[in-house]
Amino acid sequence: MSDLVARDAREFGVYARTGGWAFGLMVARSVRPGGQSADETPKVSAKEFAELAGCSPERVMRYYKAWDRAADDGLVPHFEALAPGQEVELPDADVWLGYYVSRSSATSERGTAIAEAAEAEGIRPTKALEVAENPTALRAAILADPSTARAARSALLDRLREDPELQAELARDVVRTDDLKKAVATESRAADRIGYVRQIAESGQVKTPAGQTIDAPVDLRQEAERHLSLLDELEEDEDTGEWATEAYDTMKSLVVEAVEADPELRVQERRTKFYSSLQRATKVFEELTFDDAQEFYEDDMVQRLEDLQSAIATCITALRGSRGNHPEG
Template sequence: MTVATAGSEPAVPPVDETSGEESFWDERASSGHEVVASAAGDLIVRDAREFGAYARTGGWAFALKVARSVRPGGQAAGETPKVSAKGFAELAGCSPERVMRFYKAWDMAADDGVVPQFEALAPGEDVELPDADVWLSYYSSRNSATSVRGTAITAAAEAEGIRPTKALEVAENPTALRAAILADPSTAEAARAALLDRLKEDPALQAELARDVVRTDGLKKAVATESRAADRIGYVRQIAENGQIKTPAGQTLDAPVELRAEAERHLSLLDELDDDEEAGEWVTEAYDTVKGLVVQAVEADPELRVQERRTKFYSSLQKATKVFEELTFDDADDIYEDDMVHRLEELQQAIATCITALRKAAPER
C-alpha cells in the first residue's frame, strides 16, 4: 500500500470535495451521532485513515520515513539531500538510537528483498509496504537486542519459533516473570522445564541450585524422598531390564524367570503413569513386592542361603575391623574410663566366642 507522508498532498481532501465523506457524516448524523463541525470531521477522517494505514503496515510506515530521509552509511552529506540519523532525530524530537532501530529494521528487510534499498528512495517518496505482521521479524524496540546477551536471547527465541521481541521483553522485566511464575502454574511449569534444560550446560548454575536445595528444609526433604524413589525404581528396573538381582548381603545374581516377570509387570505400571499422577505408592508397592520375592528366592535355595549368610558375616567383620583399626592408644592414659575397659573386655569375650564357633565349623583336615 502507499503511505502519505509529510510534504505530500493532504491525506484527506476537504469534506465538500468528497462525496464519500459527505455520505459518511450524513450517515453518522442520521444515526443520532452529533457532528460537531466540518473541520473537526476532516481531522477525524484523516486520523481514521492514518490509523487504518498503520494497522495494515505497522512500523513500516515510520521506517519508510527514516529510510527515505536518513542517508545510508558511506554517503557524504553533499552526495544526497538526506540528513544524518542524528539530524533526523533532532527534527523528530527523539533519540538517534530510536531512529537507528527503525533504520536497521529497514536495512535488514532490504537485504532480504522485502523493501527497497535506501539508495532507491528519495525524500517524500511512497512505496508499497509489507504487512504489519512482517515488521516484528525485523524490528527490535530494545537496545539490549544488539548486546551479546540480547543476541543469545534472540537466537534462542528464534529456535523456539517465537518473536525475539517477546523474549527480550521478558528478559528485561524479571519482576514480571517472577509474578507470572508465582501466579500461574503453567508459567511455572514452563520455567521449570527451561531451567532443567539450562542446568545441563551450566555447571555454575547446578552448584548454585544444589546449595539452594540443601539450605531449604522443604526442598531438601523433597529431594531425599525423590532420590529414594528413584533408587527403588532403579532396583526394579535393574531386575526387569538386565535380569539381575541384588541380594540383601550385596551379591549380584541372575534373577529367576518368575521374579523378572513380576519386576517387568510393576515397571510397566510405573511407566504408564501420567506426569501429573502421584507415583509414590506405586513405587513403594513395586519395590516391596520385588524385594520380598528376592528374599524368598534366597531362602528357597539352601546353597545360596549359606552363601548369603557368609557374605553378610564377612562384610560385617570387615567393617568392625576397620573401625577398630582406626582407634589409637597413644593417649590412653589421659582418656581412661572404667566403662571403656569394660566394653573392650566384653568385645574380647565375644571375639573369642566367635573364633571358637568358627573353628568348630571348620572342615576337618
C-alpha cells in the first residue's frame, strides 16, 4: 500500500473523529496568545499563521476563539500549555459546533442576538447567521416556496409583538398598498362577524337591530354554538370569510325572528328605534348655528325646514292620537 494513501487515510480518520478540533489544535499550538511577545515563544501571530496558511486572519481567529471557549470549559488545554507540534486528546467532532462560529458577524451585537435566537429555536447558530448574511437568498426562497413564506410570516408576527417601530412600518406599508388594504378590511370584517357569533354562543346575550341587549333564546344560542364549532374547525390557512358571512347572516335573521315572535319585545324594539332616531335628529339640530346665517342663506333652506316642521307636526299629532289607546305608565 502506498505511504501517501495511508497518510491520507490517517488524516481523514482524524478529521472524521474530531472535525474542527484538529484544525483548532493546529491554531492553538502555533498561534501565540495576545500580549505574549515573539521572544517568549516560537509561536507566531494570527496574521503570520494566516499568511502561511493562505487564508484570512479572521478565519484563523475564529478557530482560536473556539479553542479558547472550549479551554475555559475544561475540554481542551489552554494555549499556554501547548507547544508547536504537540498532540493532545481531542473532543468528539459534534461538540465542535457548539464552540465554533463560522462567521465573523456572530461576534457583533447583531450576530449575538441571532445566535441566541437560533439556540432558542433549537438550531445551529451558523445556519441562522448564514441566512441573515444573505437576505437576497432569503427573499428568493420566500418568493418561490409557500412553506418558507409561511415560516417567514410566523416569525414576522412574533417579531411585531415586541417591535413597535416595525409595527408602524408594516402598518404604513399595508395602508399604502391597495390590495393589502382591501385584504385587511375583508379579514377584519370576517373577524368582527365571527366575534358577533362568539359573543352570542359564549355570553348568551345578543344585540337587537335597534341596539337592545337581550338574553338569547335557547335555540338561537345553540345555533350560534353550532356555527362557532364549524368556524373553529377550519384550518389556519383556510378562508373564513364565506363561513363567517353565512354564520353572521344566519344569526342576524334569527335575532330578527326572535324579536318579532315576542310581542312585548317587538314593541320595545320599535320604541328603542324611535328614541334612537329622535336622539340623532336632535343632535344634528343642536349642532346647527345661525350667527352668520346671512352669509349662506337660501330660500330653499327655509322651504325644507318648513316641510320638516310639517312632518314633525304630523308625527306629534299621530303620537298624541295614539296616547288615548295606550295605558298610562
